[in-house]
Amino acid sequence: xxxxxxxLVVAVALVAPLTQAQAPVSNKSRIGFVFxxxxxxxxGQFSAFKGDITFDPAKxxxxxxxxxxxxxxxxxxSKEATGEARKKEWFNAAGFPxxxxxxxxxxxxxxxxxxxxxxxxxxxxxxxxxxxxxLREEGPLRIADGALTIRRLDxxxxxxxxRDTDTVANDVQIKFRVALPK
Numbered sequence: 001x002x003x004x005x006x007x008l009v010v011a012v013a014l015v016a017p018l019t020q021a022q023a024p025v026s027n028k029s030r031i032g033f034v035f036x037x038x039x040x041x042x043x044g045q046f047s048a049f050k051g052d053i054t055f056d057p058a059k060x061x062x063x064x065x066x067x068x069x070x071x072x073x074x075x076x077x078s079k080e081a082t083g084e085a086r087k088k089e090w091f092n093a094a095g096f097p098x099x100x101x102x103x104x105x106x107x108x109x110x111x112x113x114x115x116x117x118x119x120x121x122x123x124x125x126x127x128x129x130x131x132x133x134x135l136r137e138e139g140p141l142r143i144a145d146g147a148l149t150i151r152r153l154d155x156x157x158x159x160x161x162x163r164d165t166d167t168v169a170n171d172v173q174i175k176f177r178v179a180l181p182k
Contacts, residue, residue, distance in 0.1 A: 022052075022054075022181065023053070024051055024178045025179040025181060028179035029179045030045065030176065031049055031174070031175075032174075032175045032176070034172070035168060035172045035173075036169040037167065037168050037169075038167065042077065042081075046069050046074055046075075048073035049067060049068060049070060050067070050068055051065065051066060051067035052064075057135065060114055063103070064103055065102070065103040065106070066101075067101045068099070072097060074086060088159070089159045090157055090162070095124075099121060101119070101120050101131075102118050103116050104118045104119065112136060113132065114133055114134075114144075117130045117131075120150070122155040122157065125155045127154055131148045134146065144176075144177070145176070146175075149171050149172065149174070151171060152168075152172050153165075153170050
């Protein structure tokens with residue numbers, strides 16, 4: 001079930017000093033996105049994702065993130081918009097049920113800030129992606145928060161007449177919060 005994912009997941013790898021791979025705490029983690037339609041921001045989210053993350057803040061370069069997102073868990077403000085986004089012209093959830101991010105490098109930027117570089121695959125198309133994030137402790141969890149911008153057309157999201165960026169902007173901001181046990 002590993003195909004594609006968003007760089008947001010990369011942040012997950014940076015979340016905790018780990019010697020073994022761990023999975024995000026689902027009820028404390030979130031992957032969302034914002035795009036503009038007719039220049040009006042529209043927010044959505046993915047409610048199902050899983051990952052294997054290995055990270056030690058003392059050795060971030062030894063960390064690794066492999067995050068997979070369930071495209072059918074996509075939700076937009078209306079049921080109709082959610083259904084449309086899962087169709088072939090957009091995410092093609094039937095043909096490409098997952099997205100995946102796999103890190104190739106994690107580095108410290110200092111002050112609890114990190115950058116996870118890797119490969120993001122959506123709709124069978126793989127591109128380089130870089131996710132800046134911050135890491136903090138919250139009770140028994142380590143939380144990685146970050147955001148990155150991708151171009152939807154780089155992943156063939158919005159085919160046919162939907163390639164027009166006057167209706168739906170090309171830039172999509174992915175926002176994530178990944179929680180891992182300490």
